[in-house]
Amino acid sequence: MRTFSVLLLLVLLARPAAGQVTLQAHAGLADRRLSDQGGIERQQGLIIGGSLGVRTPRSQASIGLDGGQLRAKTGATPDTDYGRLTAEATIQLAPWVGFAAGIVVQAYGSPLGTQRWILPRVGLDLNFPFTGLPGRAYLSGSALLGPSGSGVAVPTAGTAVRGGAELGSRVAVVFAEYRLERLGFPSSLSRDEQRGEVLVGAPGPAVTPGLSTNRLTSCTVVSDDSPSRRPRAETLHRPAS
């Protein structure tokens, strides 16, 4: 709980005083697999979600909500409602790398009961902006530290990776992203769990309070090698988890 408080404070502090407000919507396929003494269970289903963020050139903060129904793919496995609330802040250490910290609250609800987990996370975001088109490729890795929650099984640690690409034009931008979250449980439970997701979506317009509305697109302009014209690492808004 203490860790959660610290991370929440970090998120709040990272919120820029003045910046662009960004919106994003996405949908995708979530595939949850777990194994325990009873065998392998698998649930799969469509999830939809979105996020609201504020960003400045050096930092960004976002809050996101996802949800959907995961249908059982193995026998004796119930269908599950899935919901996830994410709050995250990122500080850009360099144009191509940022330090991210946040918290994920996720819940699985089934006729058997509801599991709620709180997963604090820290990690690094790597950005590779494209030159030819507005867009970027990105990769991030996170460690899930000190998870807590309700339910029979509470994870003790976990890792998460995310890789994707944004690509667009002046009119529209789309992104595709792959996520994998792997959780570890006490060895006494002999339980492994992972959730893989494939998401596609589009960022909405970026709104600068008091100013005009801008599309979340930008293109790196490269004209020559002189310092004044070196490419600036202007990137698209990264979809929040």
Next chain:
Amino acid sequence: MHLRILAGLLLVLARPLAAQTAEQLLTQAREAFENLDFEGAARLYTRVLDVSTGAAEAQRDTAQLYLGVSYEFAGQRTDAVSAFRTFVRSNPCAPTPDQFGASVTAAFVEARGSVFAGGVCAIRSQRLARGDAATFRVAVTHRAMVRAVLQDSAGRTMADLGEQPAAGISEIRWSQLPDPAAFGTAPVRYSLLVRARAQQGTEVAEGIVPILMHAPPADTVAHPLEPPDSAIRPERRPTGPIAADIAKGLGVGAAAAIASAALAHGSLKGESGKGLAVGTAISFGGLVSFMVGNGRRDLPENRAYNLQLRERWTAARDSVAAVNLERLGRRPLVIEPAEPR
């Protein structure tokens, strides 16, 4: 050995001593002349004219004139006329020496009437603009046809100033002047040769004087410098950053695919397909970005900027060239007398 050294010393000292002697003789002759010892003065002036004295041309002219005057004052008219005749041959432009009185004038006029001489008078410095004509004064003792030519230092005829009738002191005009642009700032030496042919008889006379010609430098404007490379903007984007899009897409795509396989629980698996699919999509995105970017490498705004920069420079250069050409064309041609060699 001692005799040789003595002979060498004599040779070295001979000319200064001779010059000094001519000056001394002239002084003595002038004193005799002023003391009305005209016969003594005539003897001394005759000695000045001796080649061994090494008298300068001006000293010889003075001696020759005063020799005639001394003879005339000594009552030796024939010798006076002879002396004046010699003087007129080498000084056709010299005026009649009226200051010595009527008898000397009469002797001088007689001498001038009995000899055919012609030549160029002293050259005046002239600063000639385009379209001007240079003028030279020539003198002949009798009516004659006078032809003037300009020769270079090798004796080649550079310009023919034409032939014209002359009597006494006349002026020859040179209107077809050379282009001053052909001359540097350093003076070039020429010779003005005048040939006089008596209209009656077959006598000819010739005179030659050295002249210098040059064109002073014009106050030209410096040409504008060509725009440096640093001022020229690239007209196409470099390929490197755009090509890197492929690497970015492939790298992140591969990382996503590898992560999906490596991080999944060994017992659960099932993620490789999704990771590979998204990884492929990421790679494809990089490829698309490269292809689109490669097709948009032209920078028309930079091309227009460079064109404008070059046109501005070209206009400035042409303007300066026109101004300089005009200023160079206005350079005067300067003609000056030269020291005889």
